[in-house]
Amino acid sequence: MLRSKEEWQETAESVLPPEERYVDRNRMITARYAGWYLENPGTLKWAGMAAFASRQVGLAIMAADLMTAPERDGSGNPLLALHRFGVDWFMRADFEQIRRGNNNIYRDIAWAHAAYVGGGMAELEACASEPEDTLLVKGFGMIDRGRALCRRDAGSPAGERLIWEGNICLLRHEQVDVLQPIFDTLSVGGRIMASFGSELDFSGALFPDSRFRTSFSLFYGYLETLTGLKSVANPDDRWRWVEQSVIPSWQAAERQMSAPCPTRNALQKMAACEQ
Template sequence: MPGKDEWRAALENKLPPESDIVVRNIAITAQYASWYLEKPHLFKWAGMAAFASRQVGFALVLFDLMHAPSLKQLSNERHPSGFQALMESLLGSPVYFVSLMHTFAAERMFMADFDAVRKGNNSIYSDIAWAHAAYLHEGIAGVEGNCGESDEEYMLRGFRSIDEGAKLLAVDSGSAVARELIREGNILLLRHEQINTLQPVFDAVSPAGKVMVSFGSELDFSCGNPEFLSRKASFAGFAGYFETLTGMRSITSTSDRWEWIQQEVLPAWEQTDLSCREGSVVHRSFASM
């Protein structure tokens, strides 16, 4: 039976190197989506994680752009100032506009904080993905045999609850008790992600970066369908724009974040999860990730 390190190494070998920031994120998102599509009745956390990882990918595109050597060279060149700079950026100088964006972003907008977001995405995958692979190949024994002390409170309990629900579903496919056990198990995985894995990353973010990350925390489960617009969850919209801007409420706060997850994210996700059937817009969205 492979150990946790072997599972992690096997999954890591499927990914591009960390230096390929955007492509690696796409691969992580695709892996989450494939696990959800393989067992949509069990792997609810993986489905949510696919959407969350894709959202992180939008920020990582900008982060990767900041590292482009050509843009770094452009940012060191002398730029027009004031009104002239604004007009040039608006009236047909795309190279200057990108360079100007890079200057503000790279020099003033929290490169270290963008890097924390990148590391957080990788950390979540490293910390939780192995257990999904182990469960798929070896069942609950593959998870139980490899969980450390830090995994027991949430992740191990979560997979045990999922496994108990799976066994009940095998006997009665309509069991409400089974579905609730699976739901509770996946929420425990989410708790593990948010408290044990992600919180240390958020703790390292700068005060200004915490505001930026809070405004950027939005999950869109609508899958591009106008009828599903209610399936969007914005932290700033939930917590209040003034409260978010002033730092009174922050996505980096465990209590603020979990309140948002419980009251807005989970209901939006569960609507999308229920809509995922072969050939549906949700199923196609996962398949395209």
């Protein structure tokens, strides 16, 4: 074993700014995901998706920061100030949970990526001794077996399938085990806000390409989303969207990255902390 799990965790955390610098911290989390994907595009599919998702969270964090800026406190108008206080209290609570979700995912899975990249499957298995690590080991195990098949037979369908199944296992773990407790704490308004904010554009282009774009509210419908009939906070609703729209959109974006393209450019900018 090259390092203990705690040492890998410390390594992963050491590159991040303090939690109170939430915009900078989010940008670095996004950069780490993008970097892992760009270095290992054939295997670390989850990291590529996570980079775009983390960037979207960063946009929400910046929007919340602007909306709760001191200059918008309603000074001189008691009724407006009271309204602002109520809105800010609820918004800050919900956005704090969303920010926590971004941090929790990184804390849960970043060390495993670092260990796998740095020491392979043997290193990850040696470090993963806790029950919550089971799905990480399972996911990376499938990725590793698929990688071995593709090394022996380039483009092996069985190998490619295993790699994707492993990454989807990581994605499922992230959605169910790490994110769901965060979604459970959101207010009713926060759940609706999160549902409308759940969209990803993998195209990286100035004008989004519908083939590479996915939106929770478009997938289920605006009325269903607005009324809460369909909610990203509901694990079944969310996973159906992820499985039927997010993953296919990312796979479509990946297929056009064999040549220089806006998606790759966007990931490179994320990795350089420019987005």
